[in-house]
Structure formats: structure tokens, C-alpha cells
Amino acid sequence: MANIKSAKKRAIQSEKRRLHNAGMRSKMRTHLKRVLAAIKTGDWEKSMAEFREAQRVLDRVADKDIVSKNMAARTKSRLNARIKALKSA
Numbered sequence: 001m002a003n004i005k006s007a008k009k010r011a012i013q014s015e016k017r018r019l020h021n022a023g024m025r026s027k028m029r030t031h032l033k034r035v036l037a038a039i040k041t042g043d044w045e046k047s048m049a050e051f052r053e054a055q056r057v058l059d060r061v062a063d064k065d066i067v068s069k070n071m072a073a074r075t076k077s078r079l080n081a082r083i084k085a086l087k088s089a
Helices: 005-041 044-063 069-088
Strands: none
Touching: 005 044, 005 069, 044 069
């Protein structure tokens, strides 16, 4: 454990930030699973509704550097392609 007051404070801040980031990452994964479940059912309307919500969460998480912007963009692109395939099928 740290001995210096500022180091103790940084350790506390880091732990708080770690827990917050873990929660945000978990929320993101939950939303992605919801989209995939909606796609699996074949319901385009529900898939789009879940996708819009997941987009918001992905963008928020990427803006805060919890995941990279490229990862968020790649994920959104892949989900969108699956939903488009649903519509055309």
C-alpha cells in the first residue's frame, strides 16, 4: 500500500474508476447480447430498437475510452449488417 497521501488518493481514485468502467463495459455487453437475441428471433423492428439503444451505449463507452473508437465502430457495423440481412431475407 502507498505511504504518501497523494499516492493513497490516486489508489482510491483508480479503484473507483476501475469499478465504474467495469460497470459500463458490462452494460455495453448486455446491450449487445440483447441485439443479438433480437436478431435471432428474426424480428426486424425489435432488432432495430435494440440496435439504436446499443449504439448509444457503444458511443458513450467509446467517448470515455473504455473501449476504442475502432472497436465500437466495428461492432456497430457488424450488427447493422446482420440487421440489414434480416430485412432483405
